[in-house]
Amino acid sequence: MTAVLQVRALGAPDAAPAEAGGADRLELVGELTHDGPLSPEPRLVSAVRSRTSIHLRPVVRLREGFSTDGGELVRLRGLIAAYLDAGADGLTLGFLNGLGEVDAEVIGALLDGFTCPWTFSRAFDAILDADAAWRTARRLPGLDGVRTAGSARDLEHGLDALVRRAREEPAVASLMVADGDLHPDHVPWLARAGVRAFHVDDQVRPGGSRKAYVDEALVRSWRRLIDTEVRHARG
Template sequence: MSNRAVLEVIALDAEDAVAAQSGGADRLELITDMAADGLTPSRETFGRIRAAVDIRLRVMLRLADGFAAGDIDALVEAARGMRAEGADEFVLGFLDPDGSPDLVAVERVVAEIEGCPWTFHRAIDRAADRDAARKQLAELPGLDTYLTAGSADGVDAGLPTLLAEAAASERSEPGYGARLLVGGGLRLEHVPELRAAGITGFHIGGAARPGGWSKPVEAAAVREWRGLLDA
C-alpha cells in the first residue's frame, strides 16, 4: 500500500466532481441527500459525474437514514443498476439492532457487486464492538477501506481509537488489513498526528464547501487539503 495519502471528497453532482478533481482529490464518494447523511444517487447523476471526471468514484449504497439495511432486495437492485451504469467501487455498511454488522444484508450486496472494491462506512462508529465487527467483516471480498471517525461523535472524540487501530494495522492484526479512511468532523489540524501514525486515507465533505452544504465544492478548499497531505 502506498504511503501517499488518498484524499476522498463527497460529491453531489458533476459541478462538485470537477472542482474536487481540479483541487487534487484522488477519489469521490457519490451521494445524494446529505440531510440523511448520504443516500444512493440516481443512475443519471452517476452517469453525468462519470462523464465529467476521470478519477475514481465510490457510490453510496444506502436507501434510508440510519444504519439498518431496510429493504435488502431494493439495495441489491440499486447495486445492480449502478453496476449496469458502469460503477465499479462502492460504499456500504449496515448494522443489526444489537449493533453488530448485518451480515445478511452486507453479504447479499457484496455478492451483487462481484468483488468490486468497497468501503464499510461510518456504521463502524456505531458498532457495539468495533474489533468484533472488523473480524466478522474481514474475509468479505472487495472490502478495502473503513470510513471512520473513531467515534460516533467525530474525530475529536475518536482520535485515540483511530491511533490504536492504525497501530493494529501496522502490526498486521487480524481484521485490520483494510485502509483507515478518516472522516467525520475531520479538520486540517488533525492531519499531522494522523499522518504520523501512518494513516493514509482522508475523507472530507463540509470541509470542501466553505459556503456550506447548499454551495458547491470549491477547488481551492480541496487544494489546501491536498497540499497539507503532500507536505
C-alpha cells in the same frame, strides 16, 4: 500505499473541481439525513461520470438507520447494478444487524455476484464492540476501506482511540478512511499512526456551506497537506 483523498460530491458540478484539485476519489450521495447520506439516483452517477475520470463510489442506502430487510435488499441490488452500469467504480455501504454488529450476512447477499471494491460507511462507528467489528470487517470480500472517526460523534472525540488502534494494528490502519469533521490538525497525528486515506466533505466548500460547490483551491490545500504529512511520516 500512497495517500488517498476522498471528496464527497452532492452533484455533477462538484466533480470537475474535485478532480482538478487533486482528489483521488468521489463519494457520491443523494439526500443527506441527520444520520448520514442516502443513495443518489443512477442518472446522477451517469452525470458525474461524464464530468470526471477519477474513482467514483455512490452510497448504497435507501432509508435512515443502518439495517435493511429482504424486500429492500432486492431494491438495493438493483441500484448497485444500475450504478455499475452507469460507470461507478465501487460502492460505499454499511449495514448492522439487530445486535448492532456488522451484518456480514446481509452485506454478502447484497454484493453477491458483483465484483467491485467498496468502503464501509460511518455506520461502522455505531458498533459498540469495535474489536469485533474490525475482525469481521477484515474478512469481508472486496472491502478496501472503512470510514471512521473512532467515535460515533467525530474525530475530535475519537482521534486518540483511532490513532492508538492504527499504531497497534497496521492491517487495520491500512483500511481506515479518516472521517468525521476531519480538521487539518488531525492529519499529522493520523499520518504518523499509519493512516493513508482521508475523507472530506463540507471542508472543501466555501464557507463550509452545502449550498456551495466543491472548490478546487480548497481541495488542493487538503491534497498538499495530506501528501506532505504522509511523506514526513514515512521519514
